[in-house]
Amino acid sequence: MPGGFVNEVVRDGDTVRRFQSPNAAFVHALLELFAQHSWTGAPRFLGLDSAGKEVLSFVPGYAPWEPVQPADVSCDESLAAVATLVRQFHDLTAGTILAGTQQVVCHNDLSPKNTIYRDFGHGLRPIAFVDWDLAAPGYASTTSRTCAGSTSISDHRSRTRPRRSRRCECFAMLMGSSRGPTW
Numbered sequence: 673m674p675g676g677f678v679n680e681v682v683r684d685g686d687t688v689r690r691f692q693s694p695n696a697a698f699v700h701a702l703l704e705l706f707a708q709h710s711w712t713g714a715p716r717f718l719g720l721d722s723a724g725k726e727v728l729s730f731v732p733g734y735a736p737w738e739p740v741q742p743a744d745v746s747c748d749e750s751l752a753a754v755a756t757l758v759r760q761f762h763d764l765t766a767g768t769i770l771a772g773t774q775q776v777v778c779h780n781d782l783s784p785k786n787t788i789y790r791d792f793g794h795g796l797r798p799i800a801f802v803d804w805d806l807a808a809p810g811y812a813s814t815t816s817r818t819c820a821g822s823t824s825i826s827d828h829r830s831r832t833r834p835r836r837s838r839r840c841e842c843f844a845m846l847m848g849s850s851r852g853p854t855w
C-alpha cells in the first residue's frame with residue numbers, strides 16, 4: 673500500500689498483511705491491549721497468515737502519504753485530534769506491563785502517512801494510527817519532542833517559528849505533557 677517505505681503492506685479485503693518486525697511480539701500485545709479497551713485508534717491484530725505475515729484489520733479512511741495534502745490534514749482541529757488520540761493511548765498504556773518502568777508506551781513514528789483520517793462532515797480528521805513497529809516504553813514528553821519535527825505538527829505553513837512553536841505548545845498541552853518541546 674502507498675505510504676509505506678519500510679514494510680511491504682498488502683491489503684486483502686478488510687485486512688492488511690505485513691511482514692512482522694523484530695518488535696512484533698510487543699506490538700501484538702499492545703494492539704491486544706487496545707482491543708481489550710475497545711480503543712479504535714489502532715488496527716486490530718487478527719493473527720498470522722500461512723506465510724507468517726501479521727494480519728491486521730484494515731482501517732478505512734484517508735492516509736496522507738503524498739507530500740502535498742489538503743489543508744484539513746494539518747489544520748488546528750486535526751492537530752488537536754492527533755493530540756487527543758495520543759493522550760488516549762498514553763493513558764491506556766500508563767501503568768501497564770507494556771510501559772514497564774517507564775511512563776507510557778510511545779508510538780515513536782507518528783506522522784501523517786501513519787495516520788488515518790476520515791471526514792465526518794467537517795473535514796478530514798485523524799481517527800487512528802497505523803505502523804506501530806517502533807512502539808516502545810517511553811515518556812509523554814518524548815512524544816511531544818519527537819512529534820515537533822513531524823509534519824503532523826510542523827505542517828507546511830509552519831515554517832515561521834512563532835506558528836510552529838504555537839502548534840507544538842498546543843500539541844503538548846492537549847496531549848497532557850507537562851513539558852513542551854525544546855527548540
Ligand SMILES: Nc1ncnc2c1ncn2[C@@H]1O[C@H](COP(=O)(O)OP(=O)(O)O)[C@@H](O)[C@H]1O
Binds near residue numbers: 673688715
Ligand atoms: N491497518 C491499516 N489500515 C489502513 N491502512 C493501512 C493499515 N496499515 C497500513 N496502512 C497503509 O499502508 C501504508 C504503509 O503501511 P505501514 O504499516 O506504515 O508500512 P511501513 O512500515 O512501510 O511504513 C500506510 O501509510 C497506510 O497508508
Ligand SMILES: [Mg+2]
Binds near residue numbers: 675676786802803
Ligand atoms: Mg509507515
